[in-house]
Amino acid sequence: MIWPSTERLILASQSPRRRKLLEDAGYVFEAIAPAAHVEDGVAPLGSVDLTVVSLAQAKARAVAQSVEHGVVLAADTLVECAGVALGKPFDRAHAREMLQQLSSRTHRVVTGVVLHDAQSHCEVSHLAISVLSMAPLDPQGIEEYLDSGEWVGKAGAFGYQDGWEWLTLESGSAANVVGLPVECLPDLFNRLHALIAANPATTADARPLLDKDHTSPTP
Numbered sequence: 001m002i003w004p005s006t007e008r009l010i011l012a013s014q015s016p017r018r019r020k021l022l023e024d025a026g027y028v029f030e031a032i033a034p035a036a037h038v039e040d041g042v043a044p045l046g047s048v049d050l051t052v053v054s055l056a057q058a059k060a061r062a063v064a065q066s067v068e069h070g071v072v073l074a075a076d077t078l079v080e081c082a083g084v085a086l087g088k089p090f091d092r093a094h095a096r097e098m099l100q101q102l103s104s105r106t107h108r109v110v111t112g113v114v115l116h117d118a119q120s121h122c123e124v125s126h127l128a129i130s131v132l133s134m135a136p137l138d139p140q141g142i143e144e145y146l147d148s149g150e151w152v153g154k155a156g157a158f159g160y161q162d163g164w165e166w167l168t169l170e171s172g173s174a175a176n177v178v179g180l181p182v183e184c185l186p187d188l189f190n191r192l193h194a195l196i197a198a199n200p201a202t203t204a205d206a207r208p209l210l211d212k213d214h215t216s217p218t219p
Contacts, residue, residue: 008070012063017161018075018180025182029073034062048080052112053125060116060123071192072116077179079156081107086156092146095157099145102156103137106170109155109177113184115192122195124188128181130172134158137166155179 009029011022022029038058055076064072079086081102089095113126137145145164151157160167160177173181 008067010063010067010070010072012059012072012074015179017159017178021175021178021180021182022073025185027185032063032066034059034074038062048078048085048108048110049112049127049129051085052076052078052110053114053127054112056112056114057116057123057125060114064116064118064121067118070118072118073114073185074116075111075113075180077109077111077155077176079107079109081105081156088153088155089151089157095146095151096142098157099137099142099151102134102158103142104134106131106133107156108132109160109172111176111179111181113181113188115188117192117196120196122192124191124195126181126184126188128173128176128184130174130176131170132160132177133168133170135166135168141166 009027011018011029011031012034013019014031014033019031053076056074059076060072060074063074064070079098079102082105084101086098086101086107089098109130109132111128113128114123115125116123145151150159150162158164158167160169160174169177173183175181175183
């Protein structure tokens with residue numbers, strides 16, 4: 001189902017890429033970004049899969065606390081190469097280091113997606129994984145790419161949507177690589193509706209639950 005336009009949908013992000021993906025998929029929503037410090041309070045949980053869901057939960061819950069009603073949609077994306085998580089580069093030197101690490105290798109792009117109902121605190125989550133391969137990059141090619149500035153604000157220092165020929169999607173969703181696997185949303189909305197209708201009496205703890213439905217602790 002597409003989320004009914006009569007119900008308030010809030011994207012917990014100011015990312016222009018996530019906004020465009022959601023708009024192109026036909027959703028009506030507003031965007032409220034969580035405070036910058038929200039992600040800083042989430043410690044890595046031993047795996048990229050758990051970490052991205054935990055980060056998405058933190059974003060969704062932070063925005064849900066600031067509104068009286070509505071369903072909050074949050075996502076977090078990391079790149080994983082050889083067991084190492086790569087987030088957004090701090091600066092040009094950090095971006096260069098990431099690209100050197102990814103050159104000639106296959107890597108995963110992992111996104112945690114969370115829907116959180118601000119009134120009931122019901123919450124559902126999903127984990128999306130895409131696999132990409134990167135062709136060999138020579139030093140000159142890396143510097144030319146860094147000069148473009150397209151690495152700024154992107155996990156792994158690259159954007160699949162920018163159309164660089166040295167990136168190949170081997171499996172999974174292209175939308176996931178961009179930052180929001182919109183194809184998973186109809187199922188998530190159905191699961192959230194079912195959870196709200198069930199009105200669960202118990203409250204789960206705050207551990208990330210991959211593809212599980214639960215009620216989060218009341219803030």
